[in-house]
Amino acid sequence: MVSLASISNTVSELESDGLGKIDNLDRQLHQRFQNEFLDHPSLTRLIVSFQANKTRPIYRWYKYKEAFSASLIEYLLQQYKTTQGKVLDPFAGSGTALFAARETGIDADGIELLPIGQQIINAKKVLDSEFTPEDFDRIKNWSKLQVWKQCEQKKHLPELRITKGAYAELTRNAIEQYLEACKLENNRVQAVLKFVLLCVLESISYTRKHGQYLRWDYRSGRGQSKKPFNKGEILEFDNAITNKIIEIIDDLLPSTQQIELFPIKNPQGQIHLYGGSCLEIMPRLANAAYDAIITSPPYCNRYDYTRTYAL
Numbered sequence: 001m002v003s004l005a006s007i008s009n010t011v012s013e014l015e016s017d018g019l020g021k022i023d024n025l026d027r028q029l030h031q032r033f034q035n036e037f038l039d040h041p042s043l044t045r046l047i048v049s050f051q052a053n054k055t056r057p058i059y060r061w062y063k064y065k066e067a068f069s070a071s072l073i074e075y076l077l078q079q080y081k082t083t084q085g086k087v088l089d090p091f092a093g094s095g096t097a098l099f100a101a102r103e104t105g106i107d108a109d110g111i112e113l114l115p116i117g118q119q120i121i122n123a124k125k126v127l128d129s130e131f132t133p134e135d136f137d138r139i140k141n142w143s144k145l146q147v148w149k150q151c152e153q154k155k156h157l158p159e160l161r162i163t164k165g166a167y168a169e170l171t172r173n174a175i176e177q178y179l180e181a182c183k184l185e186n187n188r189v190q191a192v193l194k195f196v197l198l199c200v201l202e203s204i205s206y207t208r209k210h211g212q213y214l215r216w217d218y219r220s221g222r223g224q225s226k227k228p229f230n231k232g233e234i235l236e237f238d239n240a241i242t243n244k245i246i247e248i249i250d251d252l253l254p255s256t257q258q259i260e261l262f263p264i265k266n267p268q269g270q271i272h273l274y275g276g277s278c279l280e281i282m283p284r285l286a287n288a289a290y291d292a293i294i295t296s297p298p299y300c301n302r303y304d305y306t307r308t309y310a311l
């Protein structure tokens with residue numbers, strides 16, 4: 001009979017062997033590209049992280065903390081004189097590289113594995129190129145009349161063990177009314193309204209993304225460590241949704257004064273998103289199809305996005 005001790009030895013040998021292999025590959029990769037790495041002192045933390053997007057129209061809507069900034073993409077395209085053609089981001093996340101390239105008239109393909117990233121990119125594409133004036137009127141109406149409040153039915157909000165109790169009862173009810181009321185809209189408006197909800201979920205919940213985990217505010221009543229965590233203000237559902245819709249409309253429909261200041265708009269590139277793993281999709285892409293690859297891959301085994309984006 002096989003003893004438990006021998007099983008656990010085999011598991012740890014396998015683990016150390018597996019990790020050893022990864023270390024080895026990592027070293028080889030580093031050596032191979034050593035001469036290509038460049039340190040740019042001008043690329044500050046503000047630019048290489050999401051921080052610079054926080055005040056930037058369109059990029060500020062969804063706080064994807066792992067994103068880089070649109071300014072970084074503009075800097076790189078300029079630095080490497082990429083003014084036309086097509087770029088690829090195989091770890092597209094919230095699509096920063098795709099939308100920033102598109103703004104300069106360059107086409108962009110992205111690959112993203114997680115549904116949250118795919119949903120952000122698709123909703124932005126809908127707003128960018130498919131939304132009609134009537135659709136804008138519909139979402140304006142949602143912000144003015146707070147349509148969900150008149151909805152008597154509710155659509156059940158599914159939860160996972162790790163998200164149980166993430167919202168106050170009133171907030172959860174409002175989310176369920178909102179989701180039910182969305183059903184009356186056309187597909188474009190629904191996609192945008194669901195995106196609006198995604199954008200505010202963390203701010204109306206008892207949780208906050210914290211490194212690898214969701215951190216729980218003491219008001220949730222979920223098990224607290226010795227030092228209770230206070231995430232500060234938890235936004236009220238109606239205000240959070242209304243303000244997010246207003247922010248989106250303001251960013252996309254600039255006032256007449258702004259239009260007069262910046263009358264000429266560059267011709268925009270096309271964005272194509274592949275949903276799935278780049279490990280499977282990249283080998284199927286045509287050779288030499290891209291003029292630049294700009295990407296920020298996830299750390300190997302370090303960061304579980306499905307946990308931090310579980311809401």
Ligand SMILES: C[S@@+](CC[C@H](N)C(=O)[O-])C[C@H]1O[C@@H](n2cnc3c(N)ncnc32)[C@H](O)[C@@H]1O
Nearest residue numbers: 067068091092093094095096112113114277278
């Ligand atoms: C550091 S983030 C990229 C953020 C992006 N630069 C932005 O500005 O939003 C890495 C992304 O890679 C995605 N990812 C992880 N493994 C992947 C895979 N095998 N194929 C495609 N995407 C993957 C993750 O879901 C995550 O969104």
